[in-house]
Amino acid sequence: MGHNTSRSGYEKLVDRLNKFPQGVPPSDTLYEILKLLFSEEEAKLVSLLPIKPFTTKTAAKAWKKSEAEASVVLNELASRALLVDVERDGNQTFSLPPPMAGFFEFSMMRIGGNFDQKLLGELFYQYMNIEDEFVTDLLTLPTPIGRAYVHEETIEDHMIHVLDYERATKVIKTATHIGIGTCYCRHKKEHVGEACDAPMEICMTFNQTAASLIKYGYARQVEEEECLDLLELAKKHNLVQFGDNVQNEVAFICNCCSCCCEALVGARKVGPYQAINSSNFICNIIDDNCKGCQKCVDVCPVEALSMVSRNLPNSKKMLAQLVEENCIGCGVCARVCGSDAIKMNPRDQKVFTPVNMAHRVVLEAIETGKLQNLIFDNQAHFRHRALASILGAILKLPVIKQTLASKQVKSKYILKLIQNKNSKIVNSHILKD
Ligand code: SF4
Ligand code: SF4
Ligand code: SF4
Known part of the structure; x- marks a missing residue:
């Protein structure tokens, strides 16, 4: 393995990636992934880049190259979505996104793309689903990387108290750019023969991240109306809206299925409330209305619901029951219940969400x-x-x-x-x- 030789470009890149709060546990699979994404020279150069966004001039200095030479390398990396390229005050700046949500996903957000995606899909599956240290570390950060959005039609009675950042529709309506890409998780699962039938072209990116992905063909630019239609489509498939855990400048909202989504699968392993910031709502079952149909149990993405006996004499009647600490407040259960037996209630305490x-x-x-x-x-x-x-x-x-x-x-x-x-x-x- 290349990483066994002393200080290869890939080892230096791994050190650099581990400066992020979310790191990348080294393994043979990780090195195979990085070799597919970066040449060794690129890995070495990227390892010298700062954590904060930087200009071509900064990169040229770090690399001891001319600005013209640095610009060629930076634009090549950005064209493969390994760097995000952002226009600020008329100046082009770049940043190295974290692996997740970042360049791991971006590499699979375009069908075809620049990489051997079948091999990448298999390697990601191995790194994240078999060797699960990376995902476990990521999902046990005390401040979660992502948060759930509640399906807005389930909270109509409370709308007046709902802040803008809590609404997926508001994120869409206020975005400067909207890009739609391929769902990384389902695309990856497709390459190992396990994808479900949820829509694939539905990963939403916003603002400057979207602008960069659109520029290099990793996302398709859409207008607000089309994005709102896709949001409705996602809800019809009982998908959970899972986005950046920030209030402002949201970079992505994923529309996640419980079977393929890295975050939801991982959340069921480590504990949903720990892995994903809940919305400010929680499911509440109205026992008297529950017909025991089990639809809500089947759609809950984090197994927060189960059926229990009503304990009536000579009756096998069942009732849905919630494990409160597992509920991420997505509202998918309330949408499917046809008996008016689920209300989404505001949580007693607001969930902390970082500003940006x-x-x-x-x-x-x-x-x-x-x-x-x-x-x-x-x-x-x-x-x-x-x-x-x-x-x-x-x-x-x-x-x-x-x-x-x-x-x-x-x-x-x-x-x-x-x-x-x-x-x-x-x-x-x-x-x-
Ligand atoms: S997080 Fe969800 S929508 Fe995003 S890529 Fe994964 S399953 Fe697809
Ligand atoms: S979907 Fe509604 S009626 Fe059916 S089990 Fe769940 S709460 Fe009860
Ligand atoms: S019980 Fe499950 S489906 Fe319902 S809001 Fe909570 S996490 Fe979502």
Whole structure:
């Protein structure tokens, strides 16, 4: 194996990827995947790139190449969706997305694509479904990477209290760009002969991520109406809307089946409420209305429902029952119940949702003990004194206290600081300076 020789480009790339809060446990399969995606020279070059978005000039400096030479490499990597290319203030910037939700998926979001997708599909299956350390680590991050959206028609009585970021329709209606790509999970399963019949061309990307994927042919640009139609189609197939766990600048909403979706399959293993941020709603069974048909049990993606006996003398009548801690508040059960026996009720406590990607990355970095990587890599932090002093203080804490520190980053004070439109922090999105 290439990685057994000292410090191959691929080993350096793995080290670089492991600077992210979500890492990639090394294995022979991982190296096979990376060899399909990157040449060894590309792997070495990518390992030198910063965590924060960067310009061609920065890459040229890191690579000791001319800007013209660096530009050729960057555009080639972006054209294979291994880098995301974003236009900011008229300037082209690039960033290396994490493996998930990121370049692992993007490589399978276009049928045909640049890679041997049959082999890739088999390798992803091996890496994520057989050797499951990667998915388990990803889904046990204290701040989950994804959150469930509730089917809006099941909460009509509560609409007045629902915030914009809680509605998939609002994400669609406010996106600057909308791209539709191939569902990575079902595409991967297709290559191992296990795909289901849920729609395949239905992975939704938004805003700058969509713009980059559209530019390089990894997603098809659509208008709001078509995306809303696809959302309806997804609901008809009882698919769960699972998106970026952020309030603003949502990059993706997946329409997930319980059989193929990496996140839902993994969630059933590690515990759904731990793996996926719930919506702010929870299923509530009205026992008197339940006819015991079991439809809700069959569609619940995380096995939060089961049938139990009504315990009536001389009767085999059954009733649906909820395991509350497993419910992710998707509302799929309420849609299929024809007996008005399921109501989606607001949760007693609002679920914490990071304001934006930067907020989530900082939290995850604290929670995984990788905050040092983020700050060391990103000198821009030190220009924002408020955040720098908070992060500096966190770094001085012993590891056990750093875990507690994540609660401080979740505090209302920090939320306000990040939400403040005039704050330099929001203008720079912390990592995007
Ligand atoms: S997360 Fe869901 S929609 Fe996205 S790629 Fe996987 S199954 Fe498809
Ligand atoms: S779908 Fe409705 S009626 Fe059927 S078991 Fe579930 S709650 Fe009861
Ligand atoms: S019980 Fe299952 S289907 Fe119903 S809202 Fe909860 S997670 Fe979704």
